[in-house]
Amino acid sequence: MALEYKLDIKALKGTGNFNRVTADDVLIAAGKKVVVTPATPVAQALAPAAADAPKPASPATVPGKGKESATPPSVSDGVVVMDGMQKAVAKNMEKTLSVPVFRVSR
DSSP: OTEEEEOOOGGGGOOGGGOOHHHHHHHHHHTSSSSOOOOSOOOHHHHHHHHHHHOOOOGGGGOOOOOGGGSOOOOSOOOOOHHHHHHHHHHHHHHHHHOOOOOOOO
């Protein structure tokens, strides 16, 4: 990633284990990611990320897609309310975690 953003990896300060340079360190140095601290207002931290966000492709430029998918699916950050199908799937998955216990003694 450092080569992709034309950064000298030796000049970056590593925040990983044993001061290793992580992907986040490279993104912060390239200006693609903002470090959010308690003193940083949330609006300021989100503004650069929103400016660098890729623009959705127009329906004409989405290859292999017909009229039924005129708008590409959006990716959201944070918590999203689950719809009915997602709730049903989650409920069924939780049921698989419980294992019945049978004790037999003679």
